[in-house]
Amino acid sequence: MxxxxxxxxxxxxxxxxxxxxxxxxxxxxxxxxxxxxxxxxxxxxxxxxxxxxxxxxxxxxxxxxxxxxxxxxxxxxxxxxxxxxxxxxxxxxxxxxTDLLRYCSSSKHILHNSSKYVYPSYLKKLPFPQRRTLQLVEVVNFSVEKRTSSKGNIEWRGTIEASNGRCLAGAKITDPVFVEKLKTGYQPKDICFVTVSLGMPWGPPDWDGEYPCWKLIAGVIEISSKDV
Known part of the structure; x- marks a missing residue:
């Protein structure tokens, strides 16, 4: 079973x-x-x-x-x-x-460090239960930017500030539903819950050394005034 x-x-x-x-x-x-x-x-x-x-x-x-x-x-x-x-x-x-508050992390960093990525070799050195690649963040400031990738594709990047002051800047947004809203000119609410995930190791052609796991904005749950 x-x-x-x-x-x-x-x-x-x-x-x-x-x-x-x-x-x-x-x-x-x-x-x-x-x-x-x-x-x-x-x-x-x-x-x-x-x-x-x-x-x-x-x-x-x-x-x-x-x-x-x-x-x-x-x-x-x-x-x-x-x-x-x-x-x-x-x-x-x-x-x-409001059910999600209990699952928000209070750790010092958004996924292990203050950078935009984490190296797999760093994660492999940690005890298995500490190899976090997902984190729920209570966000109090959220801005977005439309960019053109090196391949000519349109992509959306987000910068978030957590309730305890932690920041993540320019992370790729991979939430399809949220991206469709952004395409219409929608501006995100500052107060929301964001799932940050580590992607599989990747690096651009000119990357030197180990490919890192980039931090992604994988889910955005906005909070209406009636939920506060």
Whole structure:
């Protein structure tokens, strides 16, 4: 029998034309990243045939029941991964934004340091449970910028300031729903919850040395005045 995990979805972000799904296990309060490592042993991205729930993409704050193994391919540096097992994903309900405060990190940095990236070699030196590649941040200041990538593609970058003063500048936004809103001229609210994730190691052609894992804005949950 597969182990059925109840998770609140806090990220459904782009990953090489598929998606990366992640959320909090409601029974343990810990992060879980379901990975389809049977179909994609190189990075675990989740295809549409696996992740669709009742005909729809998982939305942020959805509470999902997902058949998962107790372990998964960590790709050498991730501690949150659990292999996706056979079985349908089920929708159980929806969390409220205020439910997320308990899961916000109070650590000194947004994912290990004050830089825009973390080297895999650094993560590998940490005890396995400390190799965090996902973090929920309570944001009090949020600005966005539209850029053109080296390949000529339009991308959106975000700069966030956390409630304890921590900052992350110019991180790529990979939340598809939020990006579609930005394309219409939408300006984000300052107060929100942001899921920051580490991507797989990558570097531009002129990068010298080890490829780093870049910090990504993988999920944006805005808070309305009635939620405050």
């Amino acid at each position: 597969p182990s059925l995990k109840r998770i609140v979805c806090l990220a459904n972000s782009w990953k090489l034309e598929e998606r990366c799904i992640a959320g909090i296990d409601l029974d343990t309060g810990k992060w879980i990243r379901p990975v389809c490592d049977r179909l994609y042993p190189e990075d675990g991205r989740v295809p549409i045939s696996v992740r669709i729930v009742e005909g729809q993409e998982p939305k942020l704050l959805d509470i999902l029941q997902v058949p998962l193994a107790e372990t998964g391919n960590d790709f050498g540096f991730e501690c949150e991964n659990r292999s996706i097992l056979d079985g349908q994903w089920q929708y159980l309900g929806q969390a409220q934004p």
